[in-house]
Amino acid sequence: MSTSHELLWSIGELAERAGATVKTVRFYSDQDLLPEAARSSGGHRRYGPQALERLRLIRSLRTLDLSLPEIRRILEDEDEDEDAAGHALEDAVDSRLRQLGSELKALRWREAALQLVRDCPPAHRAGRLRLLGTLNTPPSTAPLARFWRTWLPPRMPRRATEAFLEVAVPQPPDEPHPSQALAFAQLHAMTTAPCPGSRQPQPEVHRVAGAGGAALLYAGLVEAFELAAPHLRRARDPYPGEALDAYVAAYASAYRTRDTPDFRRLLDARLSTDPRLDRYWELTAVVLTPPGSRPQPTPGSADEWLRTALQRDNAGAA
Incomplete structure (x- = not known):
C-alpha cells in the first residue's frame, strides 16, 4: 500500500x-x-x-x-x-504474427476469387461461382491428399505414403494469381468428384507390387523425379541417363526383377496402358507457377519426360 x-x-x-x-x-x-x-x-x-x-x-x-x-x-x-x-x-x-499471416493469405485468396468472377464472361459467372464456392479460404489440401490415398495401394506404409503426398499435393500459394486460384479450384473439383466404381483406376503395378513393393516403387519414383527435375527446368529433351536408370530401377524392384533391355521394353508396353492423370498434373503446374515464369516440374511432367526417355532408349537399343 x-x-x-x-x-x-x-x-x-x-x-x-x-x-x-x-x-x-x-x-x-x-x-x-x-x-x-x-x-x-x-x-x-x-x-x-x-x-x-x-x-x-x-x-x-x-x-x-x-x-x-x-x-x-x-x-x-x-x-x-x-x-x-x-x-x-x-x-x-x-x-x-502467425494468425495475421493466415488472415492475410485468406484475404488474398478471396481477392483472387473476386477477380476471377469479375473478369470472366457473364455467361460463365454462375459456373465459376459454384466452382469457387466449394473452396475454403485459404484452401485446404486435404481433399487432394484423400484423392491420392485412394490412388495409392492399400496398406502402403505411412512413411512412404506421406513422402509421396509431399511431392504430389501442391501447396496453395500465399499470394495467388487469379489463374492459380482457378487451377486450384479445378483441382479441388476434380479430386472430390465421385469416381466410377467408387475407386480410382489403379496402375497394374499396384496389384503386382503389393503394399511393401509399392513403398519401394514410390520411393524410387520420387528419387527419379528429383533427378529429372533439373533437366525439365532447363527444357532439355528426354534422354537416357541417371534419372531414367533410377526410374526403371524403381519399377524393377516392384516387379521383383532386374533392369535389363527386355524389361525396359516390357515396362514401356505396360506403362502405355496404365491410367493417366494428365489433367491433374497440368493444373498442378499452374498452381505452382506464377504467370510469366517457367513451368515448375511436377511428378507428372517428370514421369512424362522419363517415359519418353525410356521410349528413346528402347528405340536406340533396337
Whole structure:
C-alpha cells in the first residue's frame, strides 16, 4: 500500500494522464490488471505511478491486437520474473504474427476469387461461382491428399505414403494469381468428384507390387523425379541417363526383377496402358507457377519426360 506522502490519483485523473477514458481504466481495474495503491475513505480507488506505466503498457499491447488473456500472462510474468516476461511477450507476438499471416493469405485468396468472377464472361459467372464456392479460404489440401490415398495401394506404409503426398499435393500459394486460384479450384473439383466404381483406376503395378513393393516403387519414383527435375527446368529433351536408370530401377524392384533391355521394353508396353492423370498434373503446374515464369516440374511432367526417355532408349537399343 502507499504511504501518505506518495502521489495518488483518482480513476479520472489516471485516465486523463494516460489519455484514456474512465470506462477503459475501470475495465482494466475490474480485470485486476491495474494495481491499486490505496482506497479513499469513501472506498474509491487510488492509483500511483506504477498504475500509469501499467496502463500505458496494456494499451500498447492492445494496439498489437493481443488478447486479454495474453496480456494477463505477460503482466503476471513481468511481476514474477522480468526475463520470463520477455518470453511471454515473444510467444504472444509470434502467435499473433502467425494468425495475421493466415488472415492475410485468406484475404488474398478471396481477392483472387473476386477477380476471377469479375473478369470472366457473364455467361460463365454462375459456373465459376459454384466452382469457387466449394473452396475454403485459404484452401485446404486435404481433399487432394484423400484423392491420392485412394490412388495409392492399400496398406502402403505411412512413411512412404506421406513422402509421396509431399511431392504430389501442391501447396496453395500465399499470394495467388487469379489463374492459380482457378487451377486450384479445378483441382479441388476434380479430386472430390465421385469416381466410377467408387475407386480410382489403379496402375497394374499396384496389384503386382503389393503394399511393401509399392513403398519401394514410390520411393524410387520420387528419387527419379528429383533427378529429372533439373533437366525439365532447363527444357532439355528426354534422354537416357541417371534419372531414367533410377526410374526403371524403381519399377524393377516392384516387379521383383532386374533392369535389363527386355524389361525396359516390357515396362514401356505396360506403362502405355496404365491410367493417366494428365489433367491433374497440368493444373498442378499452374498452381505452382506464377504467370510469366517457367513451368515448375511436377511428378507428372517428370514421369512424362522419363517415359519418353525410356521410349528413346528402347528405340536406340533396337
